[in-house]
Amino acid sequence: MKSFDTHTLLTAHGLRCTRPRVKVAELLFADGQDRHITAEWVADELGKMGEAVALATVYNTLNSFMEAGLLAQINGLEAGRYVFDTNTEPHHHFYNETTGCLTDMPPSALRFYKMPEAPAGTEIVDWQVVVRVR
Amino acid sequence: MKSFDTHTLLTAHGLRCTRPRVKVAELLFADGQDRHITAEWVADELGKMGEAVALATVYNTLNSFMEAGLLAQINGLEAGRYVFDTNTEPHHHFYNETTGCLTDMPPSALRFYKMPEAPAGTEIVDWQVVVRVR
DNA sequence: TATTCATATTAGAATAGTTCTAAATTGTCT
DNA sequence: AGACAATTTAGAACTATTCTAATATGAATA
Ligand SMILES: [Mn+2]
Ligand SMILES: [Mn+2]
Ligand SMILES: [Zn+2]
Ligand SMILES: [Zn+2]
Numbered sequence A, B: 001m002k003s004f005d006t007h008t009l010l011t012a013h014g015l016r017c018t019r020p021r022v023k024v025a026e027l028l029f030a031d032g033q034d035r036h037i038t039a040e041w042v043a044d045e046l047g048k049m050g051e052a053v054a055l056a057t058v059y060n061t062l063n064s065f066m067e068a069g070l071l072a073q074i075n076g077l078e079a080g081r082y083v084f085d086t087n088t089e090p091h092h093h094f095y096n097e098t099t100g101c102l103t104d105m106p107p108s109a110l111r112f113y114k115m116p117e118a119p120a121g122t123e124i125v126d127w128q129v130v131v132r133v134r
Numbered sequence C: 001t002a003t004t005c006a007t008a009t010t011a012g013a014a015t016a017g018t019t020c021t022a023a024a025t026t027g028t029c030t
Numbered sequence D: 001a002g003a004c005a006a007t008t009t010a011g012a013a014c015t016a017t018t019c020t021a022a023t024a025t026g027a028a029t030a
Helices: A006-012 A019-029 A039-048 A055-067 B006-012 B019-029 B039-048 B055-067
Strands: A072-074 A083-085 A093-096 A102-104 A111-114 A124-133 B072-074 B083-085 B093-096 B102-104 B111-114 B124-133
Touching: A006 A019, A019 A039, A019 A055, A039 A055, A055 A083, B006 B019, B019 B039, B019 B055, B039 B055, B055 B083
Parallel strands: A093 A124, B093 B124
Antiparallel strands: A072 A083, A093 A102, A111 B111, A124 B124, B072 B083, B093 B102
8 A cells, every 4th residue: 555656656767666766766756745855865864764875876866867857956056066856847946045945936936028049059958047045 | 558457456346466366367357358267267377377376376366356246156057166257247148068168148038027036034145047058 | 486687786986176274475554 | 674464375175976896686588
């Protein structure tokens, strides 16, 4: 009686169903909540749960999940830090430089008058706004 | 007969006038052009000019220039890399993930319908859009 | 179920951009 | 010139992430 089918989620996204991936998927997706996460947080959390996964594997897993479209990457925070978002819908963030707190921006907070056009010969792959606050 | 007064620029911004700062300021501001620069580029360039400055000093200098308002920092590029902009006016960028090329967005490319409001108890310090292209 | 093998995991080393340390130097004020 | 706080510097330290290469494992096949 599992309410959340990790095996289906992984295989449907072309990912082999391994113990580390199952544990990470359960941690991130089982309750359907939006989360902003780092590799370190995932590794710590699994450790506390007695399901330790090597940090390198956590990185591999998060990158695989991102390539598979299960996670989005948030750019524009502290240089040198990768933060992933379980909400893969395009949306924007407030980043509190003092506390490190990252919050979703209500969709109504920002509207674009005109979408930017990519320079000749290129196409837009991603764009997101990070509003830094204090 | 100097067309660009580094001494005045530095002291007017509350910075002591040292050899490294004068050399960096001349390199970055003498011709009035907009530039996107890294510490490594500055150190290399000064080295080639026979005016070597220690890399740590270049970092100190760029950070001082930024605090003094002479440079802006561009967030949202590769994690772990600081890029500064001699154009301190708020503006946005295209970032080519393949080539690493960073270009200013024409002001007309993006218009905002509504400015975002910061979460309670905070104020917006900075925001910029990086549109990633390929 | 047993075999197979491409794929994934892992510990530890490597990497790279940036910051730190602490001793020597230098710019500015008097 | 003298005083002293600010700055420079080489090299070490730091830190988040990736790499290496040996081992383990999932899933397809027999
Ligand atoms: Mn989010
Ligand atoms: Mn620019
Ligand atoms: Zn499974
Ligand atoms: Zn001067």
